[in-house]
Structure formats: C-alpha cells, structure tokens
Amino acid sequence: MNFYYRKSVIQLTLKSIMILAICMQTGCYSYKWNDTRSQKNTSSPEIIRSFFDQFPDKIMRIKAISPSDSYRYDAWEKDEVFAKDSLAIHFDIVELKLKDMMPEGTIMVDFTFQDGKGNKVMVPDFDLLRLVPSFDAQGEHCYPELLMEEFNRYGVSLRKEFDEFKIVKGKSSSDKYKEALDRVHRASITNGCLSAGKWEFNLNSEDFSDFSKRLHSAVNYNQSKIFAHTWFLLDTSFYQNLVKFKNPDLDVKGFDVAGFDYNKLSKKSEEVIIDFNTLRNPIKKIWNTKMLEVGHQSERQIELLDMEEHYKIEYGLFLNQDPLSLSRETYKSILDPKKQPIHLAQFRDEGFYSPSTALSFDMNWLQYLDTISVSAVDVATTDCLSEIQITGKWAPFAITITNIDLAQIQEQKLYGLHFGFNVYPKGRRYNPAQPTISFDTDLMPREYEQSVLMTDTKTGKWVDNFKKGLSKVYITCPTLEKDVLDIYLISYERIVPLWMGRVKLPKQLREKVRIRNQMYNY
Amino acid sequence: MRNHIFMITGMLCLFFIKTEAQSSLKRLKQTNRFHYLQTNLHVGYLSETEQFDLSTSGPKNRLVYQYLAKNQRLLQKGYVRSVALSSFRSRFSLDFIGSLNDDSFFTYQLKLQNLGLSFATKWDRTSFFVGYSNIKLGHNPKIDPVTDFTANVLNLDLGFTQDLGVSFKTAISQKYDFEAALYTGGLLAGPLISYAPDLNAEQRMGRDTFEFIDPQYTMSWLGTSRIGSPLFKSFEYGLIAMAGKVGEGIEERYLTRIGADVVKKIKEKFKFESQVYGGISSYKIRNDSFDIALQNNIEFYIKSTFILSTSNAVLFGMPDNEDRTVTKGNLVNSFSYVVSPHTRVRLNHFYNYGNLINENWGITFQLVTGIGKR
Numbered sequence: 001m002n003f004y005y006r007k008s009v010i011q012l013t014l015k016s017i018m019i020l021a022i023c024m025q026t027g028c029y030s031y032k033w034n035d036t037r038s039q040k041n042t043s044s045p046e047i048i049r050s051f052f053d054q055f056p057d058k059i060m061r062i063k064a065i066s067p068s069d070s071y072r073y074d075a076w077e078k079d080e081v082f083a084k085d086s087l088a089i090h091f092d093i094v095e096l097k098l099k100d101m102m103p104e105g106t107i108m109v110d111f112t113f114q115d116g117k118g119n120k121v122m123v124p125d126f127d128l129l130r131l132v133p134s135f136d137a138q139g140e141h142c143y144p145e146l147l148m149e150e151f152n153r154y155g156v157s158l159r160k161e162f163d164e165f166k167i168v169k170g171k172s173s174s175d176k177y178k179e180a181l182d183r184v185h186r187a188s189i190t191n192g193c194l195s196a197g198k199w200e201f202n203l204n205s206e207d208f209s210d211f212s213k214r215l216h217s218a219v220n221y222n223q224s225k226i227f228a229h230t231w232f233l234l235d236t237s238f239y240q241n242l243v244k245f246k247n248p249d250l251d252v253k254g255f256d257v258a259g260f261d262y263n264k265l266s267k268k269s270e271e272v273i274i275d276f277n278t279l280r281n282p283i284k285k286i287w288n289t290k291m292l293e294v295g296h297q298s299e300r301q302i303e304l305l306d307m308e309e310h311y312k313i314e315y316g317l318f319l320n321q322d323p324l325s326l327s328r329e330t331y332k333s334i335l336d337p338k339k340q341p342i343h344l345a346q347f348r349d350e351g352f353y354s355p356s357t358a359l360s361f362d363m364n365w366l367q368y369l370d371t372i373s374v375s376a377v378d379v380a381t382t383d384c385l386s387e388i389q390i391t392g393k394w395a396p397f398a399i400t401i402t403n404i405d406l407a408q409i410q411e412q413k414l415y416g417l418h419f420g421f422n423v424y425p426k427g428r429r430y431n432p433a434q435p436t437i438s439f440d441t442d443l444m445p446r447e448y449e450q451s452v453l454m455t456d457t458k459t460g461k462w463v464d465n466f467k468k469g470l471s472k473v474y475i476t477c478p479t480l481e482k483d484v485l486d487i488y489l490i491s492y493e494r495i496v497p498l499w500m501g502r503v504k505l506p507k508q509l510r511e512k513v514r515i516r517n518q519m520y521n522y
Numbered sequence: 523m524r525n526h527i528f529m530i531t532g533m534l535c536l537f538f539i540k541t542e543a544q545s546s547l548k549r550l551k552q553t554n555r556f557h558y559l560q561t562n563l564h565v566g567y568l569s570e571t572e573q574f575d576l577s578t579s580g581p582k583n584r585l586v587y588q589y590l591a592k593n594q595r596l597l598q599k600g601y602v603r604s605v606a607l608s609s610f611r612s613r614f615s616l617d618f619i620g621s622l623n624d625d626s627f628f629t630y631q632l633k634l635q636n637l638g639l640s641f642a643t644k645w646d647r648t649s650f651f652v653g654y655s656n657i658k659l660g661h662n663p664k665i666d667p668v669t670d671f672t673a674n675v676l677n678l679d680l681g682f683t684q685d686l687g688v689s690f691k692t693a694i695s696q697k698y699d700f701e702a703a704l705y706t707g708g709l710l711a712g713p714l715i716s717y718a719p720d721l722n723a724e725q726r727m728g729r730d731t732f733e734f735i736d737p738q739y740t741m742s743w744l745g746t747s748r749i750g751s752p753l754f755k756s757f758e759y760g761l762i763a764m765a766g767k768v769g770e771g772i773e774e775r776y777l778t779r780i781g782a783d784v785v786k787k788i789k790e791k792f793k794f795e796s797q798v799y800g801g802i803s804s805y806k807i808r809n810d811s812f813d814i815a816l817q818n819n820i821e822f823y824i825k826s827t828f829i830l831s832t833s834n835a836v837l838f839g840m841p842d843n844e845d846r847t848v849t850k851g852n853l854v855n856s857f858s859y860v861v862s863p864h865t866r867v868r869l870n871h872f873y874n875y876g877n878l879i880n881e882n883w884g885i886t887f888q889l890v891t892g893i894g895k896r
C-alpha cells in the first residue's frame with residue numbers, strides 16, 4: 001500500500017462536496033401527498049366524474065363570497081390591500097377541474113380561484129379527500145363524531161417555497177395589486193364549521209417592514225397578514241359522495257351526512273355512552289400525579305395563551321358587559337355565578353363573527369373541575385402514551401383526552417387539541433410532515449389516534465362541548481424540566497381560556513419522557 | 523485501497539426543526555437563551571496507583587458551562603424559506619486533571635466541548651451544523667452526552683472524539699436518512715488553556731505554568747457518513763464509513779473505514795447498540811495496518827430512575843509484515859440513580875485492557891449535578 005493517495009483523496013473530497021451541493025440544489029426528500037410516482041394510479045371514480053360532467057368543459061364552477069372592508073372581525077392583522085377593492089383580491093370564482101388519473105383512494109382536482117381583475121391562484125393536484133372528515137369511531141360513536149367533524153374547522157396550508165400553489169396576475173389588475181400578490185406566501189383551503197360542505201380559501205402575505213421592531217416585543221407578533229379570505233359551498237350531493245367515498249362503511253341512520261340538523265344530531269349524540277376502551281388500547285396503570293394548582297382555586301389571573309386569542313380579544317369577540325374587564329379577570333372571577341352567562345361573539349352564516357348575536361354560556365360548572373389524572377395506555381412502542389382526564393368529585397362532566405404522547409409536550413409551545421375523535425389540528429400542511437414520533441392526522445396509526453371528549457360523570461354519555469362553552473384544550477409544560485403539565489380549557493371559538501390546572505408528573509414518568517425524547521426524538 | 527477510499531463520504535448532524543401542526547406558539551415569547559452550569563465529580567479506587575484518586579477513565583472531574591441560544595427571528599417567523607440559522611450552542615469545560623495524592627501533577631484545563639451554529643432547512647429531517655462537536659459515526663444516542671460513562675471506540679481508533687467541521691443530515695426516503703460530515707481531523711483536540719500551578723522543578727523543564735493551545739493545521743481531515751434508518755425508529759440499522767488523514771509524527775496516517783451499526787430500543791426500558799467497522803490505516807513512517815473496531819452498549823432503565831449499563835469498545839490492529847494482532851479495549855459498567863432532572867449518582871467500574879496498553883481497572887463514584895436551563 002502506498003502512503004499518500006493525494007489524487008484519490010482530492011477526488012473523494014470533491015465528490016463529497018458535489019453530492020452535498022446536489023442535495024442542497026435539488027432539494028431533499030419531502031413527503032408528497034399526491035406523489036403519483038410511488039402510488040398506483042386509477043381513473044377518477046364514476047360517481048364523482050358525473051358531477052363534473054354536468055358543467056361546461058367539465059369544470060365545476062362555484063360562486064364564492066368574500067368579506068368587504070366593513071367586516072372587522074376576521075381576527076388577525078390584515079394586508080393593506082385586504083378587502084379594499086370591490087373586485088381585486090376578492091376570489092369569488094372557484095373552479096375545480098377533475099384529473100383524469102389519480103392515486104388510488106384520492107379525488108384529485110386542480111383548483112383555480114379567480115378574482116374580479118383576472119388574478120388567479122391555482123392549486124394543482126389537490127386531493128379533496130384531505131379535507132373530507134375521516135370517521136374513525138365505531139358504532140354509535142359515529143353520531144357525535146359526525147357532529148364534531150362538521151362543527152370543527154380544519155384545513156391545509158399550501159406553501160409558496162414548495163410551489164404548492166401558483167399565482168397568475170391578471171392583465172387588468174393594477175400594478176399595486178400585482179406587487180401585492182408577490183407578498184403572498186401561504187394559501188390555505190379549509191373545511192369550515194357551521195355546516196357540511198362549507199369551505200374556505202385564504203391567502204396570507206408577509207410584511208417584514210417592522211419585523212425587527214416586533215422582535216423586541218414580548219408578544220409573538222409575526223409577519224403574517226390576512227391577504228384574502230373567501231367562503232364557498234360545495235354542492236350538497238357532491239360533498240355527500242365525497243364523504244361516502246372516503247368512509248364507505250359510515251352508518252349514521254336517520255341523518256344526512258351533508259345536511260343534518262345540528263340540534264337533532266346533538267340530542268341523538270347525547271344518548272351515546274362513550275366506551276373509551278374502543279378508542280384506545282387498555283389502560284396499563286394510573287400514574288401517581290399530584291395536583292399543584294387549580295386556576296380558580298388559586299385565583300390565577302387569566303392570561304391569553306396564543307395569538308389567536310390575542311387578536312380575537314383585540315377585535316372585540318369577548319362580549320361581557322365590560323369587555324375590558326378581561327384584563328382583570330381571574331380563573332375564579334370569570335366563573336362567578338353573578339357573571340354568568342358570559343357572552344362570546346357568534347360564528348355564523350357563511351363563516352362570520354357576529355357580535356350583535358352573541359352566544360351566552362353559563363360556565364359556572366367549571367368550578368367543579370379540580371382533578372387531573374394521568375394514565376398509561378398500553379402500547380408496544382412507548383410508556384409515554386397517556387390518557388388525561390379532567391374531572392372532580394362534584395363535577396357534572398369529565399373531559400377525557402386519549403393517547404397523548406407526553407414526549408411531544410414542550411415548554412416553548414402549546415399542544416392544542418379540539419374536541420372530537422382523531423382530532424384534526426386547525427391548520428396543517430397539505431404535504432404532511434414525515435412521520436417521526438409525531439404524526440399528521442391522516443397518517444396517524446390507529447393506536448395513536450387522539451380523542452378529546454366531554455362525558456357526563458354519572459351516565460358516561462357524550463356531552464355537547466359546544467353547548468357547554470368549550471372548544472379546545474391546550475397542554476404545555478411550564479418549565480424545561482417537563483415534570484409539570486399545565487392544562488387549559490378554551491372557550492367556544494377559541495376566544496378565551498376559562499379553566500386551568502397544573503399537575504406534577506411522578507419521577508418515573510418524567511424520566512420516561514426524557515428518555516423517549518433522547519432516544520427517539522430529533 | 524483506492525476502492526476503499528471511493529466508498530467513503532463524510533458526515534453527522536445535529537438539530538432539526540420539527541413541524542408540529544398540533545402546536546401553537548405561545549402568545550408571550552418564551553426564553554430563547556439557556557444557561558446551564560454542571561459539575562461532574564468522579565473519584566474512586568484505581569488499580570494503576572492502588573490508591574483512592576480522581577478517575578483516570580471516563581468523564582473527567584470538571585465544571586461545564588453550556589449556553590444555547592435559539593434564533594428568535596426564526597421562531598417568530600415560524601417557518602424556514604430555504605435555509606436558516608436555528609441555534610447557537612457553546613459548551614466549555616474546566617477539567618481538573620491530576621492526582622489527589624500529589625499536587626505537582628495537578629492541572630486545570632479549559633476545554634472546548636461544543637461550539638457551533640445549527641441550521642434548519644425547509645425540508646423535513648434536513649439540517650446542518652458548522653462548528654466543534656462530537657464526531658458522529660453511526661447512531662449511539664446518549665442520555666447525558668457530557669457525563670455519560672460509556673466506552674467510545676472512536677477514542678481508541680482516532681485518539682479524539684470531538685472535532686471542528688461541517689455536518690449535514692437529510693432524509694433520502696421515508697425510511698432512510700443520509701448523514702455526512704467533514705472535519706479538520708483533530709485540529710482542536712487539545713485543551714484551550716492549561717494551568718499547572720504546582721509543577722516541581724523537574725516538571726518545569728520545557729513546560730510553562732500556563733500553556734495556550736497552538737493549533738497547527740497539518741492538512742489533516744476526517745470524513746464520516748451514514749446511510750440508514752432514522753433515530754425515531756425502535757430498530758435502527760445503517761451503513762457507516764469514515765476516511766481521513768489524522769495523527770502526527772509516528773501516528774500520522776491515512777485511514778479508511780467501512781462498517782455497520784444497529785440500535786435496538788424497547789420502549790423507554792432498554793437500548794442495545796452495536797457498531798463494527800474496519801479498514802486500513804496507512805502510516806507515513808511505519809507499517810500499515812488493517813484495523814477492526816467493535817463497540818457494544820447495553821442500557822437497562824429500571825423504573826426509569828435506575829440505569830444499568832455496560833459498554834465495551836475494542837480495537838484490533840493487524841500490522842503488515844507482523845505476525846501478531848494488537849488490541850486495546852475499554853470495558854465500562856455503570857449503575858446510575860437519577861436523583862432529579864439535574865442530579866444523578868453513579869457507581870462505575872472500568873477495565874482498560876489489551877496488549878497495546880497497561881491493563882488497569884477502577885471502581886469509581888460519580889456525582890453529576892447542574893443548575894440552570896438546558
């Protein structure tokens with residue numbers, strides 16, 4: 001053997017650098033929901049195709065509506081062009097063109113959203129089923145699941161940096177609006193709540209003009225602003241077929257999946273006894289936790305938790321007699337019987353907040369919640385998968401959160417869950433993040449599916465959380481040691497936190513979480 | 523040999539920003555700067571001196587300061603457009619080297635443990651790191667990277683386990699990751715500052731009380747790479763490779779290595795790691811050698827607060843034109859009790875063996891405790 005292989009070594013080094021450069025240039029592997037190369041392609045289902053055949057050129061056209069400048073309650077900062085013009089950036093024409101071939105189990109369309117000035121946003125190869133609820137529950141559980149699926153809002157976000165949508169500027173659009181379109185960095189298509197088939201389209205822009213100033217703020221203001229917001233209704237029969245295509249075995253006798261009456265279905269659902277053993281693996285053990293704090297007992301001051309609550313309060317969706325009183329409220333005072341009911345702006349019609357028709361909720365019952373229990377769910381992969389139950393000796397209702405992987409709870413962020421079965425995050429990527437120990441809802445293994453349900457403590461029957469004024473649960477760790485969980489219950493329409501509890505995990509569980517993060521997490 | 527070299531590329535990785543749609547940023551900003559101070563006391567009976575003394579094997583008696591800063595700009599922006607700085611990490615240690623029984627041997631050493639910038643990219647599971655860090659060859663996640671007492675075969679093979687360089691990690695499919703790194707080949711392996719206040723007259727010959735690092739770059743380099751299953755799998759496997767020019771004087775050599783690693787994890791209760799690689803060391807002024815390195819670690823977590831571990835690293839060398847196999851090995855057994863998230867105590871046993879070293883063993887007690895945020 002010779003000593004100096006200088007030439008070889010130089011070649012090797014150059015090759016290594018080239019490999020890295022190619023990786024960085026061409027992009028690394030990313031999960032593609034509509035990756036036709038790795039999936040079996042089939043032609044579009046006939047029943048679905050027949051809907052498109054009714055339209056000229058087989059392109060389904062839907063009239064959409066957008067808010068005008070006078071609508072003040074779209075709760076986030078707005079781009080300077082938002083709703084300023086009656087035609088531009090009002091994407092009131094929605095077109096869906098069905099693809100001829102598509103991966104099996106998908107309904108692929110090309111979406112086009114067009115405004116009154118010819119500006120177009122095109123979303124190619126979009127799987128409509130990504131926005132159609134998946135019914136994971138069995139038997140009678142399907143009734144409350146149907147209700148909660150359609151009265152929760154969830155959607156997917158399309159990213160500019162991955163070319164997941166394209167913008168074509170209209171010839172008749174002014175330079176101001178053409179320039180404005182360059183600021184758009186996110187598009188989203190959302191299955192809205194209120195009724196089945198009510199969908200939304202959003203554009204978000206970026207404004208870095210005062211970003212450095214925002215960096216010094218204690219509040220997490222970012223650069224994102226609402227650019228455009230549009231609502232559209234899918235044909236009821238078409239939507240019904242999408243639901244059936246995705247859930248061929250769904251059986252909700254007496255209810256139309258795309259046109260049910262809310263109160264009737266809610267009443268029917270409240271007859272259903274929730275059997276948690278069908279929603280998760282058996283409970284292995286109950287951890288010996290210690291309650292450190294209950295917000296209404298310690299009279300902790302209410303602090304808004306995320307930016308959604310921040311903007312919703314700022315835009316006036318909290319409607320008690322003295323809306324400014326929230327800054328003085330504690331978790332005890334807000335439950336005071338004298339202050340009941342609390343008033344929150346109603347989310348209604350096409351999807352607007354209506355302060356003039358506030359909804360009222362008597363939240364006094366939350367004062368009876370004073371216990372958090374944590375149990376280990378028996379799965380093969382980890383001891384950190386847990387069930388969390390919030391209840392109390394005199395509590396009329398209990399809230400149960402199944403299949404929480406405690407290794408995913410962190411100090412920097414809030415882990416959020418809506419009420420429901422295999423709950424969807426409010427916003428997620430169209431092309432999901434690759435599964436690690438974290439999963440996109442559509443890629444979630446059955447034994448990890450998370451549910452958040454309110455039940456009657458005496459009967460075990462499902463309770464309509466919307467009617468009891470709750471819509472979401474937040475879980476976080478107050479410290480980096482991650483041996484304590486803070487749990488918050490958030491009001492209807494995610495406007496304000498109404499209850500909090502703090503529980504200390506036993507040493508053994510704390511260490512399991514730490515080991516799991518070290519051994520399995522990045 | 524040329525074929526061996528062509529099989530090698532280099533790498534490692536570090537941090538990764540995970541997209542969790544289920545999570546929301548808190549309204550009020552959380553701290554993005556984390557200071558942590560940790561001390562490691564490691565003493566015991568050593569067969570080499572037949573005395574109770576500071577441990578000469580495993581983690582040194584040291585004070586460690588760590589600073590981590592996350593990029594607030596990126597946190598606030600919420601996503602990575604293409605590539606962005608995600609965090610800065612630095613970790614320095616003040617090591618206490620010497621003997622409790624002879625002050626003249628006592629030396630304080632300021633040592634760089636970790637210093638660098640982590641970058642996130644827009645792609646899932648894709649990140650890179652620039653700076654000084656542990657050399658990553660294969661997967662062997664440790665619970666406490668600074669103070670864990672486990673054998674390290676890289677130390678036997680290269681003589682150092684940390685280096686300055688660039689490392690990169692990316693997913694090449696849903697099931698596999700590719701990792702590569704290019705290092706300087708041991709440029710900053712020595713202490714930054716050495717302070718020996720009580721040298722005797724004999725020891726002062728050619729040595730100062732204060733000594734500062736004087737890095738001399740000798741065109742050395744080291745590349746590592748791995749293709750295999752990612753860290754979150756309970757059963758990991760991969761192909762690993764390493765090549766480089768390392769060492770000085772009689773140890774100056776080109777080396778090529780290729781091998782495999784497997785990791786089996788059972789929940790949060792058990793971890794088994796095995797790594798084997800081999801290749802040629804082509805020395806400048808002595809016979810070349812075919813080397814094989816083997817490392818095995820087993821850890822049991824008993825009720826998660828007791829940890830029983832054993833690890834063995836051994837290097838076999840087969841020099842050309844010599845009819846013998848040279849070996850050096852390090853066996854470590856440890857029993858730990860986790861007192862708190864910041865404090866643990868360990869009872870360790872080590873055994874250094876092989877015909878290239880003086881065999882010795884020791885039984886040591888280790889106390890690790892820290893304060894701050896990490």
